Amino acid sequence: MKYKSSTIKSKWKKTEWLLKDSYFRKYVPHTLPFNQKNLSAMLDDYPSVFFKPTDGSGGSNIIRIRKIDRGYQSQLNTTKTSYSSTTQLYRDLNRFAGSRSYLLQKGIRLAKSNGKPFDIRVMVQRTRKGDWITTALFTKVGNPNKIATNYNQGGSIGTFSKTMKDADFSSTFTSQLESELKRLGVAVGKNFDRHYKGFQELGLDVAVDSKGKTWILEVNTRPQIYPLKALKDKSLYNKILSYGKHYGRYK
Numbered sequence: 001m002k003y004k005s006s007t008i009k010s011k012w013k014k015t016e017w018l019l020k021d022s023y024f025r026k027y028v029p030h031t032l033p034f035n036q037k038n039l040s041a042m043l044d045d046y047p048s049v050f051f052k053p054t055d056g057s058g059g060s061n062i063i064r065i066r067k068i069d070r071g072y073q074s075q076l077n078t079t080k081t082s083y084s085s086t087t088q089l090y091r092d093l094n095r096f097a098g099s100r101s102y103l104l105q106k107g108i109r110l111a112k113s114n115g116k117p118f119d120i121r122v123m124v125q126r127t128r129k130g131d132w133i134t135t136a137l138f139t140k141v142g143n144p145n146k147i148a149t150n151y152n153q154g155g156s157i158g159t160f161s162k163t164m165k166d167a168d169f170s171s172t173f174t175s176q177l178e179s180e181l182k183r184l185g186v187a188v189g190k191n192f193d194r195h196y197k198g199f200q201e202l203g204l205d206v207a208v209d210s211k212g213k214t215w216i217l218e219v220n221t222r223p224q225i226y227p228l229k230a231l232k233d234k235s236l237y238n239k240i241l242s243y244g245k246h247y248g249r250y251k
């Protein structure tokens, strides 16, 4: 059987789907299309703003902008550049974007595990009966010098419980978060079904900020699981494959 699950590339469209439902509103960091007015407005409101291609890119081409003493500093991969005004900054970002569509998103201060920023992947899959179920939680632990935790940006894969323990979150908080994330995954599945047909699986990128608040950074419609093979324990990988068999996921 051939893999079949719908794909929506536009992060903007997927964010709008979530924002239409009041249940998700508190989970979605403020997001706006990239233009000069929105850039200034976002930088007035938040100490850090992410500039991301609307169509996604596996963590590359993402720039973090931070307010500094005398202006702004951008960071692309590990390269930092300073600007004294938003006009100057806008000009550079615009040149970088070229003809590609970009969005701006409030920067979330990711919680750290053993000093490394991390976010959480929530894997949601449709059962043979047609219901949504959250089948796996795992973490992407980033390189502290980079701004994206993605595996192909040098991030490593961790288990949810170990990463949370190394982040000094209590076991009570961790188990509450686990239930919250599982519920959230199923709710996102139901929400997406209302907007488009044929999703069989979704992968939420969820951040926990330094205060323990949960944020949905994006919803992937074609979540990759090969990085999970790096874990010694293959049970999560195998569980996802077994749930994915009926829609043609074999790796």
Ligand SMILES: Nc1ncnc2c1ncn2[C@@H]1O[C@H](COP(=O)(O)OP(=O)(O)OP(=O)(O)O)[C@@H](O)[C@H]1O
Binding pocket: 029, 050, 052, 055, 056, 057, 058, 059, 060, 062, 105, 106, 107, 108, 109, 110, 119, 142, 147, 148, 149, 150, 205, 207, 217, 218, 220
């Ligand atoms: N608003 C944000 N605040 C803090 N960190 C962020 C934010 N947005 C993105 N990041 C970091 O960058 C990583 C990649 O961002 P995101 O998942 O939105 O794009 P992507 O992975 O490149 O997209 P795609 O999966 O569609 O290719 C996140 O996992 C997170 O580590």
Ligand SMILES: [Mg+2]
Binding pocket: 058, 059, 205, 218, 220
């Ligand atoms: Mg991502």
